[in-house]
Amino acid sequence: MIANLVALAAIFSQFSLLAFGGGNTILPEMQRQVVQVHGWMTKADFSALFALAQAAPGPNMMVVTLIGWHVAGWPGVLVASVAKFGPSSVVTIAAMHAWERFKDRPWRGYLQRGLVPITAGLVAASAVLIAEASDGRWILVAITVATAALSYQTKLHPLWLLAAGALIGLTGLGQ
Amino acid sequence: MAGKLLWPLRKKPEALAVALLMFGAIAFLRVPLLLAMLVFTPVSVALSRKMRR
Numbered sequence: 674m675i676a677n678l679v680a681l682a683a684i685f686s687q688f689s690l691l692a693f694g695g696g697n698t699i700l701p702e703m704q705r706q707v708v709q710v711h712g713w714m715t716k717a718d719f720s721a722l723f724a725l726a727q728a729a730p731g732p733n734m735m736v737v738t739l740i741g742w743h744v745a746g747w748p749g750v751l752v753a754s755v756a757k758f759g760p761s762s763v764v765t766i767a768a769m770h771a772w773e774r775f776k777d778r779p780w781r782g783y784l785q786r787g788l789v790p791i792t793a794g795l796v797a798a799s800a801v802l803i804a805e806a807s808d809g810r811w812i813l814v815a816i817t818v819a820t821a822a823l824s825y826q827t828k829l830h831p832l833w834l835l836a837a838g839a840l841i842g843l844t845g846l847g848q
Numbered sequence: 849m850a851g852k853l854l855w856p857l858r859k860k861p862e863a864l865a866v867a868l869l870m871f872g873a874i875a876f877l878r879v880p881l882l883l884a885m886l887v888f889t890p891v892s893v894a895l896s897r898k899m900r901r
Contacts, residue, residue, distance in 0.1 A: 687882070688881075691881055691882060691885060693885075697849065699881065701874045701875065701878075701881070702874075702880065702881035702882075705878055705880070705881075709878070779900075780897075782896075782900070783893050783896045783897040783900065784893055784896075786863075786893075786896040786900075787889065787892040787893030787894075787895070787896040787897075788889070788892070788893075789853070789857070789863065790857060790863040790864070790866040790867035790870065790892050791866065791867070791870055791885065791888055791889055791892055792853060793850065793853035793854045793857060793867040793870075793871075794866070794867040794868065794869070794870025794871040794873075794874065794888075795870060795871075795874060795881075796849055796850045796853055797850035797853075797854060797867070797871045797875070798870070798871050798874035798875035799850075800849070800850045801871075801875045802875055821851070824849070825851045825852065
């Protein structure tokens with residue numbers, strides 16, 4: 674139990690400082706650590722927890738809290754959440770002050786533009802890994818493709834897409 | 849979301865190349881995030897500086 678809590682703290686505090694471009698950029702590494710390195714759950718379980726976290730109200734990275742709960746119950750919830758949200762909150766406050774202070778420096782623009790492709794690559798990798806873990810059947814692949822197309826082409830609220838996926842799931846088509 | 853981030857990069861081949869390399873390293877080679885960021889972030893920032901000049 675203690676070893677798991679220490680591992681949760683180490684992993685999520687590292688993620689907290691690496692999440693450039695938003696929480697979705699760390700999903701591949703989170704999946705790698707949770708599934709491959711520590712074997713706490715399967716890829717499919719990870720994807721299910723991610724979907725549950727996306728559907729629930731609250732922060733984008735609620736999956737962190739759910740992983741903590743899955744691994745070590747309530748102590749896991751506390752440790753994973755504090756480790757993930759604590760350091761990044763402190764760094765964000767410090768970075769915002771520095772960002773404003775150095776707003777006229779050319780290197781700020783280089784850094785900002787240089788981080789865009791990194792973020793794009795990471796978000797694309799997240800999408801592929803989550804889809805790969807979830808799409809065992811043709812209907813699930815179809816739902817993924819339709820959701821990606823609709824969210825790219827329209828301004829439909831993600832909750833409608835989640836609700837549609839849940840309704841299809843209730844019919845038993847994805848089993 | 850990935851499509852929306854990648855689409856503006858189509859006119860910047862060097863940025864698109866970095867994004868695709870990062871994508872491949874993480875999604876297919878399963879390179880640890882810290883290592884990938886330590887390698888690709890300085891390259892991407894240096895390219896962004898070079899292309900601006």
